Amino acid sequence: xxxxxxxxxxxxxxxxxxxxxxxxxxxxxxxxxxxxxxxxxxxxxxxxxxxxxxxxxxxxxxxxxxxxxxxxxxxxxxxxxxxxxxxxxxxxxxxxxxxxxxxxxxxxxxxxxxxxxxxxxxxxxxxxxxxxxxxxxxxxxxxxxxxxxxxxxxxxxxxxxxxxxxxxxxxxxxxxxxxxxxxxxxxxxxxxxxxxxxxxxxxxxxxxxxxxxxxxxxxxxxxxxxxxxxxxxxxxxxxxxxxxxxxxxxxxxxxxxxxxxxxxxxxxxxxxxxxxxxxxxxxxxxxxxxxxxxxxxxxxxxxxxxxxxxxxxxxxxxxxxxxxxxxxxxxxxxxxxxxxxxxxxxxxxxxxxxxxxxxxxxxxxxxxxxxxxxxxxxxxxxxxxxxxxxxxxxxxxxxxxxxxxxxxxxxxxxxxxxxxxxxxxxxxxxxxxxxxxxxxxxxxxxxxxxxxxxxxxxxxxxxxxxxxxxxxxxxxxxxxxxxxxxxxxxxxxxxxxxxxxxxxxxxxxxxx
Amino acid sequence: xxxxxxxxxxxxxxxxxxxxxxxxxxxxxxxxxxxxxxxxxxxxxxxxxxxxxxxxxxxxxxxxxxxxxxxxxxxxxxxxxxxxxxxxxxxxxxxxxxxxxxxxxxxxxxxx
Amino acid sequence: xxxxxxxxxxxxxxxxxxxxxxxxxxxxxxxxxxxxxxxxxxxxxxxxxxxxxxxxxxxxxxxxxxxxxxxxxxxxxxxxxxxxxxxxxxxxxxxxxxxxxxxxxxxxxxxxxxxxxxxxxxxxxxxxxxxxxxxxxxxxxx
Amino acid sequence: xxxxxxxxxxxxxxxxxxxxxxxxxxxxxxxxxxxxxxxxxxxxxxxxxxxxxxxxxxxxxxxxxxxxxxxxxxxxxxxxxxxxxxxxxxxxxxxxxxxxxxxxxxxxxxxxxxxxxxxxxxxxxxxxxxxxxxxxxxxxxxxxxxxxxxxxxxxxxxxxxxxxxxxxxxxxxxx
Numbered sequence: 001x002x003x004x005x006x007x008x009x010x011x012x013x014x015x016x017x018x019x020x021x022x023x024x025x026x027x028x029x030x031x032x033x034x035x036x037x038x039x040x041x042x043x044x045x046x047x048x049x050x051x052x053x054x055x056x057x058x059x060x061x062x063x064x065x066x067x068x069x070x071x072x073x074x075x076x077x078x079x080x081x082x083x084x085x086x087x088x089x090x091x092x093x094x095x096x097x098x099x100x101x102x103x104x105x106x107x108x109x110x111x112x113x114x115x116x117x118x119x120x121x122x123x124x125x126x127x128x129x130x131x132x133x134x135x136x137x138x139x140x141x142x143x144x145x146x147x148x149x150x151x152x153x154x155x156x157x158x159x160x161x162x163x164x165x166x167x168x169x170x171x172x173x174x175x176x177x178x179x180x181x182x183x184x185x186x187x188x189x190x191x192x193x194x195x196x197x198x199x200x201x202x203x204x205x206x207x208x209x210x211x212x213x214x215x216x217x218x219x220x221x222x223x224x225x226x227x228x229x230x231x232x233x234x235x236x237x238x239x240x241x242x243x244x245x246x247x248x249x250x251x252x253x254x255x256x257x258x259x260x261x262x263x264x265x266x267x268x269x270x271x272x273x274x275x276x277x278x279x280x281x282x283x284x285x286x287x288x289x290x291x292x293x294x295x296x297x298x299x300x301x302x303x304x305x306x307x308x309x310x311x312x313x314x315x316x317x318x319x320x321x322x323x324x325x326x327x328x329x330x331x332x333x334x335x336x337x338x339x340x341x342x343x344x345x346x347x348x349x350x351x352x353x354x355x356x357x358x359x360x361x362x363x364x365x366x367x368x369x370x371x372x373x374x375x376x377x378x379x380x381x382x383x384x385x386x387x388x389x390x391x392x393x394x395x396x397x398x399x400x401x402x403x404x405x406x407x408x409x410x411x412x413x414x415x416x417x418x419x420x421x422x423x424x425x426x427x428x429x430x431x432x433x434x435x436x437x438x439x440x441x442x443x444x445x446x447x448x449x450x451x452x453x454x455x456x457x458x459x460x461x462x463x464x465x466x467x468x469x470x471x472x473x474x475x476x477x478x479x480x481x482x483x484x485x486x487x488x489x490x491x492x493x494x495x496x497x498x499x500x501x502x503x504x505x506x507x508x509x510x511x512x
Numbered sequence: 513x514x515x516x517x518x519x520x521x522x523x524x525x526x527x528x529x530x531x532x533x534x535x536x537x538x539x540x541x542x543x544x545x546x547x548x549x550x551x552x553x554x555x556x557x558x559x560x561x562x563x564x565x566x567x568x569x570x571x572x573x574x575x576x577x578x579x580x581x582x583x584x585x586x587x588x589x590x591x592x593x594x595x596x597x598x599x600x601x602x603x604x605x606x607x608x609x610x611x612x613x614x615x616x617x618x619x620x621x622x623x624x
Numbered sequence: 625x626x627x628x629x630x631x632x633x634x635x636x637x638x639x640x641x642x643x644x645x646x647x648x649x650x651x652x653x654x655x656x657x658x659x660x661x662x663x664x665x666x667x668x669x670x671x672x673x674x675x676x677x678x679x680x681x682x683x684x685x686x687x688x689x690x691x692x693x694x695x696x697x698x699x700x701x702x703x704x705x706x707x708x709x710x711x712x713x714x715x716x717x718x719x720x721x722x723x724x725x726x727x728x729x730x731x732x733x734x735x736x737x738x739x740x741x742x743x744x745x746x747x748x749x750x751x752x753x754x755x756x757x758x759x760x761x762x763x764x765x766x
Numbered sequence: 767x768x769x770x771x772x773x774x775x776x777x778x779x780x781x782x783x784x785x786x787x788x789x790x791x792x793x794x795x796x797x798x799x800x801x802x803x804x805x806x807x808x809x810x811x812x813x814x815x816x817x818x819x820x821x822x823x824x825x826x827x828x829x830x831x832x833x834x835x836x837x838x839x840x841x842x843x844x845x846x847x848x849x850x851x852x853x854x855x856x857x858x859x860x861x862x863x864x865x866x867x868x869x870x871x872x873x874x875x876x877x878x879x880x881x882x883x884x885x886x887x888x889x890x891x892x893x894x895x896x897x898x899x900x901x902x903x904x905x906x907x908x909x910x911x912x913x914x915x916x917x918x919x920x921x922x923x924x925x926x927x928x929x930x931x932x933x934x935x936x937x938x939x940x941x
Binding site for chain 4: 647651652653654655656657658659660663664666667670674734735738739742745746749750752753754756757758759760761763764
Binding site for chain 4: 074105109188211
């Protein structure tokens with residue numbers, strides 16, 4: 001019952017309302033209030049990551065003790081796995097808030113922006129920390145509705161149309177999830193995730209179980225932009241303001257999409273083989289189709305959005321391999337390695353994709369265009385942006401010294417050891433194509449001479465944007481240290497253990 | 513079982529409307545139909561034969577009550593549905609002002 | 625709107641408003657509660673704006689008043705929740721006030737407070753959504 | 767009871783089909799309002815008065831907003847012959863619906879029939895609820911006390927929607 005867990009949700013929500021009220025009287029306060037709130041969240045999230053280790057701390061909201069082993073109230077849960085995700089959310093959120101201090105000068109009514117930003121962070125923290133199915137749906141709605149409004153923040157034609165398409169698909173996903181929750185409640189008559197696993201333990205009909213899993217997978221898969229449901233991602237991410245598309249691509253599809261799929265499919269449903277095979281195929285499809293769609297793009301942000309789909313494909317692929325091995329009950333240590341690779345790549349992707357979108361925003365801020373053809377020779381006029389974007393491009397395409405290489409290496413090793421040679425080969429090919437596509441991005445944007453004579457001299461972006469870009473690039477480099485076995489033991493293995501040995505989650509919750 | 517199947521058919525009619533219709537208002541109408549059918553689905557789950565509305569009357573306490581939990585969930589979900597519908601209507605009126613038409617395919621062409 | 629609509633609104637708007645308050649205050653005794661009462665109050669306010677048109681209420685472009693009311697009400701909801709956390713039994717959302725006798729008006733501890741604040745918050749929110757639509761239609765016609 | 771519900775839901779399905787295929791937008795929105803109001807009848811049949819009150823008022827507000835948007839435009843939907851692309855999307859839509867319906871009917875055979883549902887988590891809400899929360903209305907007890915965290919999230923969802931509507935409807939977005 002450590003009192004730290006509710007702070008992750010109360011502080012951003014209360015902060016959002018303070019920003020909304022003070023934004024009307026003191027114009028400048030909202031920027032610094034938001035950054036202060038997010039800095040506080042970063043501190044407590046790293047503190048809780050360092051102290052959590054193997055155990056799982058539980059918070060019974062409202063103080064309702066379980067009666068004869070059936071939990072009544074809503075539980076908030078902090079364990080090894082979601083401590084990592086909470087750190088990603090708050091860190092990237094803090095850096096995007098710093099970045100948008102100077103980026104938001106181009107938009108009107110910035111206090112709405114900061115209030116919605118705090119609500120999105122609070123919603124995501126609520127989704128990740130909650131142990132109750134309907135509670136996940138409510139906080140999912142908070143973060144999703146605020147992301148609809150943030151995507152359409154500069155009310156231009158293309159942004160409104162992109163936000164409408166995003167809302168229609170997001171709304172359909174929410175109703176599929178609501179139907180899935182109704183279905184689960186119909187069979188198990190309870191909403192607590194650990195309790196649902198207990199209720200499912202005493203027998204279930206095979207066909208019903210498959211139908212519920214497909215409903216939940218398609219609902220959250222749409223939020224994670226997996227391949228059959230990826231239509232909204234390129235438009236939404238390219239038309240949103242850059243700090244928001246960095247948050248959406250770097251954090252939102254992970255915290256609200258991939259994290260919930262992993263949590264539900266490992267800790268609530270018992271892993272069945274055909275579902276695992278379906279998830280792996282969806283992962284490989286996202287990986288391959290995402291990269292082929294990304295090659296032909298000339299708009300920077302659309303190129304990065306399609307690459308998000310293919311990088312997410314990597315994570316889903318490696319976790320799918322882990323699921324197949326667990327469902328077959330063979331070689332558990334390879335399954336653990338595959339899931340470790342998946343989570344490691346998840347963290348890396350949050351770092352370098354957030355940085356790439358911030359770079360795209362910096363380029364758009366100073367040159368005013370996002371089209372690669374109209375750019376060129378920015379290396380001389382924008383040295384810091386080109387340096388950080390070089391680091392990010394090298395790490396996303398898996399060049400050795402940087403973090404992307406190590407996580408892709410672990411995924412490919414796990415695929416080879418698990419005898420999925422085709423998947424390992426596909427992963428390598430996609431990594432090479434990603435490298436080619438980012439070489440094109442670097443060459444056109446930074447290094448070839450700009451043939452179009454731009455009259456005003458392109459100057460470097462102001463300090464807050466530079467600071468957050470430099471910090472993110474340092475994180476990118478530091479993350480490659482995570483590949484060293486003993487550091488990996490302390491951070492990644494608790495997350496993998498909570499997922500793989502499925503009885504641990506329920507015994508810890510029902511026990512306490 | 514017939515009530516559950518009819519409720520799922522209503523959900524499917526809404527899904528069909530969202531997939532095939534090109535008019536913005538029709539898409540919003542189909543979304544609210546999908547919403548209505550998921551509320552009905554929760555209420556159907558909570559019903560108990562011979563149950564009474566879950567209001568405790570201190571005079572005669574012994575009664576079979578209908579399950580209050582799905583009703584509490586639907587209470588929350590209705591206001592979420594209102595929130596999403598209001599957001600969608602704001603975007604639709606804004607798109608109509610900018611593009612002058614409700615047809616989503618024309619909007620795609622005009623976007624250029 | 626025609627004079628008939630204005631007269632009927634004068635008659636029933638007050639009663640609808642009172643009914644909304646009744647539903648909120650008796651939330652823990654009879655069906656309805658914070659949400660239902662809040663929406664009924666918002667309905668009565670919308671009725672008045674529909675019947676008498678936007679300029680009657682001198683709607684300014686920046687409807688500053690209602691956003692403040694609404695975010696203040698939400699902050700109060702959060703402060704009650706946190707107050708359960710602070711000086712109650714150190715547990716978030718705890719019902720720390722005395723429970724009283726079931727069926728009496730002042731009985732369910734914190735619940736009537738939640739009802740009232742959520743009711744005001746819902747009423748203010750829905751009224752703002754309606755106002756911003758009306759203002760947007762008038763602004764863009766100009 | 768099941769017969770009464772099925773008749774009302776059958777009526778709702780007809781209303782929904784008309785709402786989707788209506789040529790005039792205003793009648794399509796009115797048909798959607800009718801479907802919402804017949805949901806109120808279903809709630810009353812299913813012994814859920816709380817939901818009936820909230821649904822009837824929320825449906826009125828949704829209807830007012832939708833009519834406000836539709837009245838603002840040309841109320842006719844530009845009727846155009848279904849071209850090939852229209853047929854393909856209609857065919858895929860019907861195909862998806864057929865598969866999902868088949869799997870749905872197949873998977874609900876072993877579940878509780880309407881009215882015979884056992885209780886697990888909610889049993890403790892009913893037994894000691896009046897004493898634990900002190901509220902006579904069990905649903906309000908569950909909404910504000912057992913699951914009060916959800917309701918706070920709920921109030922925040924409404925505030926987010928208001929903020930979203932205010933940001934979308936402001937006249938000038940970029941300087």
